[in-house]
Amino acid sequence: MGFLEEAEKIRIQVGEALGKLGYYVEVRVEEPPIPELGDIATPVAFDLAKELRRKPSEIAEEIIREIDVSKLEVVHHVSNVNGFINFHMDPVKYPVAIINEVLSKRGDYGKIPIVRKRILIEHTNSNPNKALHIGTLRNAVIGDSLARFLKFLGHEVLVVNYIDDSGSQVADNTVAHYFMKVPTKPPEGLKFDEYSGKVYAEYNEKISRDEELKRLKSEVIRKIEEGGNEIAEFARRLSEEVVKCQLETAWDFGIFYDLLNWETDVIRSGIFQWAMKELEKRGEVYVEEEGVNKGCLMIKLRDVEEFKNLKAPDEVLIRSDGTATYVGKDIAYASWKLGLTPRKFKVKEWIQQPNGKTILTTHEYGEDYEFPGADIAITVVDKRQEYPQMVVKHALKKIGMPPSKEYHPYLYEVVALSGETASEMTSLEELKSRKVVHMSGRRGLVFNANDLLKTVFQKVYEETKKRHPEESEEWIRKVSMCLSTASVRYSLIKTDRNNLIVFDVKDAVRLEGDTGPYLQYTYARACRIIEKAGVDVDSVNEVSFETPEEQDLVKQIGKFSWVLNTASKTLAMNTIAVYMRHLADSFNSFYEKCPVITDGIRRDRFALVKSFLITMGNAFDIIGIEKLSII
RNA sequence: GGGCCCGUGGCCAAGCCAGGAUUAAGGCGUCGGCCUGCGGAGCCGAAGAUCCCGCGUUCAAAUCGCGGCGGGCCCGCCA
Numbered sequence: 001m002g003f004l005e006e007a008e009k010i011r012i013q014v015g016e017a018l019g020k021l022g023y024y025v026e027v028r029v030e031e032p033p034i035p036e037l038g039d040i041a042t043p044v045a046f047d048l049a050k051e052l053r054r055k056p057s058e059i060a061e062e063i064i065r066e067i068d069v070s071k072l073e074v075v076h077h078v079s080n081v082n083g084f085i086n087f088h089m090d091p092v093k094y095p096v097a098i099i100n101e102v103l104s105k106r107g108d109y110g111k112i113p114i115v116r117k118r119i120l121i122e123h124t125n126s127n128p129n130k131a132l133h134i135g136t137l138r139n140a141v142i143g144d145s146l147a148r149f150l151k152f153l154g155h156e157v158l159v160v161n162y163i164d165d166s167g168s169q170v171a172d173n174t175v176a177h178y179f180m181k182v183p184t185k186p187p188e189g190l191k192f193d194e195y196s197g198k199v200y201a202e203y204n205e206k207i208s209r210d211e212e213l214k215r216l217k218s219e220v221i222r223k224i225e226e227g228g229n230e231i232a233e234f235a236r237r238l239s240e241e242v243v244k245c246q247l248e249t250a251w252d253f254g255i256f257y258d259l260l261n262w263e264t265d266v267i268r269s270g271i272f273q274w275a276m277k278e279l280e281k282r283g284e285v286y287v288e289e290e291g292v293n294k295g296c297l298m299i300k301l302r303d304v305e306e307f308k309n310l311k312a313p314d315e316v317l318i319r320s321d322g323t324a325t326y327v328g329k330d331i332a333y334a335s336w337k338l339g340l341t342p343r344k345f346k347v348k349e350w351i352q353q354p355n356g357k358t359i360l361t362t363h364e365y366g367e368d369y370e371f372p373g374a375d376i377a378i379t380v381v382d383k384r385q386e387y388p389q390m391v392v393k394h395a396l397k398k399i400g401m402p403p404s405k406e407y408h409p410y411l412y413e414v415v416a417l418s419g420e421t422a423s424e425m426t427s428l429e430e431l432k433s434r435k436v437v438h439m440s441g442r443r444g445l446v447f448n449a450n451d452l453l454k455t456v457f458q459k460v461y462e463e464t465k466k467r468h469p470e471e472s473e474e475w476i477r478k479v480s481m482c483l484s485t486a487s488v489r490y491s492l493i494k495t496d497r498n499n500l501i502v503f504d505v506k507d508a509v510r511l512e513g514d515t516g517p518y519l520q521y522t523y524a525r526a527c528r529i530i531e532k533a534g535v536d537v538d539s540v541n542e543v544s545f546e547t548p549e550e551q552d553l554v555k556q557i558g559k560f561s562w563v564l565n566t567a568s569k570t571l572a573m574n575t576i577a578v579y580m581r582h583l584a585d586s587f588n589s590f591y592e593k594c595p596v597i598t599d600g601i602r603r604d605r606f607a608l609v610k611s612f613l614i615t616m617g618n619a620f621d622i623i624g625i626e627k628l629s630i631i
Numbered sequence: 632g633g634g635c636c637c638g639u640g641g642c643c644a645a646g647c648c649a650g651g652a653u654u655a656a657g658g659c660g661u662c663g664g665c666c667u668g669c670g671g672a673g674c675c676g677a678a679g680a681u682c683c684c685g686c687g688u689u690c691a692a693a694u695c696g697c698g699g700c701g702g703g704c705c706c707g708c709c710a
Contacts, residue, residue, distance in 0.1 A: 037652075308634095384704065387635095467672085
C-alpha cells in the first residue's frame, strides 16, 4: 500500500471524524514539506477555521481525538503541528507494506483503478514529403508515451498516424518530380525522406512564384483526391517511400503504430462526403457567393462564442476548385475516429515492424476495416493548430457526437532552435545572436531526427567504448543505441508540454545530470547489486531502515501510484519523468550510504533495491526507455 | 485589433490546474571534497532567487482574480 492508498484511507477516516463532530468539508491530503513533520498531512482544520471562528490548532486537536487510528494499520501516530494534522507512519509496517506490494505486483505495480475505455491516439502526423524533425519527434514521443501509459493503466489503445498525402506539400513534390523532371533517386548518402525535404524546400518557392506551375499544382491536388489516375499513383508512391523512411526513424526510437490513415482515403472511402452532407443537412455550411472566398464551401462559425475573436471566423472546408482543405478532411476523419460515420476505411497489412506487429494501412484496394469508434480520440498536435482543432470539435458536436464521447486535441508547444545551433547548421552568422530560431521546412531550416540520433550516438558510443573496451563492437553499438534514444526521448518528454523547447546541440549530447542515461545508469548499478548478492527475496516480514536515505527511497517508491493517478487526470507525461528523476536521486543517495552486501546480505535493503528496480522498470516502460542491466 | 501560452538564481527548469507549515526541487555552469569499498554516466558540500511588476481575494499567494510589462504563437482557397 503506497501513498495514494494510505492517503485515501486517511481521507475517509478524517471524513468520519468530521462527521462525528458535525463538520462537513472536503478533506485535502498532502505531503508535509519535511519528513520530520510526518508522512501524510491534512490542512482540513484551516478550512474549518473561518466558519467556526476558532483557531486551527484547537480544531485539529478536536479532530484528532475523533480519528480512529486502529483503522489505519500502518499509521503509528497522529500529531498536530500548528493546526496541521500529520500522520506518522509506522517505521516498520509502512515500508514492509510498500515493499511487499511491489514485490508481489511486479509489472502491475503502480496501476490504479480505472474505468476501461477504448482510446484512439493519433500522433506524429508528419507530412509525407520530408524527414521527421525534432518537432515532429516531440509529437511522436509524447504520443507514444501517452499510448504506453494508457495501455499500462489497462485501457484499450489504438495508435494511428495520419498521413497527409493529399495536401499542398505532397503536391509540390509531385509537381517537381512529375512535371519538372526532378530525379526521384536521391543522391548518394541521403535517405529518400531527407532528399524529399530538400526538394520541397527548393521547389515550393519556385512553384508559388509561377502562375502556370500554380495552376498545375491545383490540378495535381484534384487528381490526387480523385484517385485512379497516373498522377495520384505517382504521388502515392512518393509518399509511401517517405513514410517508410519516417517509420524507420520512429522505430529507432521504439515508436510503433497500429494503423496509418491516409488522407486521400478519407475522401475515397466516402467519409469526407458523408461528413459534408451531415453538416449540410443541419444547415451548418453554405457556399460563399462573394468576396475572397467566393465559390468555397464554408462552415458557419461567426455566431459561435469561441470563434468571436477571429477576424473572419467562417472556415473553408471545400475550395472553389472543389478540393478539400485540411480542416474539412480532419472533421471527416474525426467523425470516423469516434464511430459517428457508417462509412469504413479499407485497409491492408503493410509492413512488419521490429516489435513484431504488422502495421495496417488504409488503401483503395484493401478490406473493410471494422472499427466501432473510440470513446476518446486524442490528437497530439502542436499549439498552432488550436483553432482548427476547435473547429473540428465544434463540427463534431453539430454532426451528432454523443456527450459520452470525447474529442481531445492534445496540444503541445513546438521545438525551436537555439541561435547557436541554427547558425552552425546553416553557416548563417546572423542567426547566432538570436535567442530562438523557429524551424521552417520551406526554408530548409530543420533539424532532422536522424541527424540528432547520429550526433547523440557518436558521443554515447565514445563513452561506452571507454567504459567497456573489452566488449564486442556489436554490444557497444546496441547499448549505445539504447542510451541515445533514451537520451532524446527523455529530453523531449521531461519539459512541460506548454513550454517551448529551445533545442541546442551541445545540450542534447550531454549524458550527465538530468538525462535519460542518468536514469539508465542508476538502473544498471541497482542491477549489479542484485546480481552480486546472488540471492533472491520475494517478500519481507521485518525491516530496519534507520537512515534517512532508506526511508526516503521507500517513500519515493510508495509514491508511484500517486504520481500515475495525477498523470491520468492531467495526461502530463513530464510529471512521470520528473518522478523518475526523483526516484533515481533517492536511489543514488541510498547507494552511497547503505551497503547491501556487507559481511552478509542485508535482506531488507536487498528487497528495497529490488522494489526500486521494479518501480523504475515500470516507469521506463511507460516513458519508452530500455531497461539495461549493464551500460 | 482580438485570442492563447510562457516569464522562478548566470542559463535550463520542478512546483501553479486541486493555495498552506521548510533552507522555493533538480540540472548545467562556477568553487571545494569523495574511487584498493554494491559501477565516479555517481555522491557530499559551497556560492548563487525582488518566484516579471502592481493591486486584490484569503488566517495563508510562486500558486487564485484583475490590470500592466516582456517574450513566443494563432487569426490563409497552408497544414
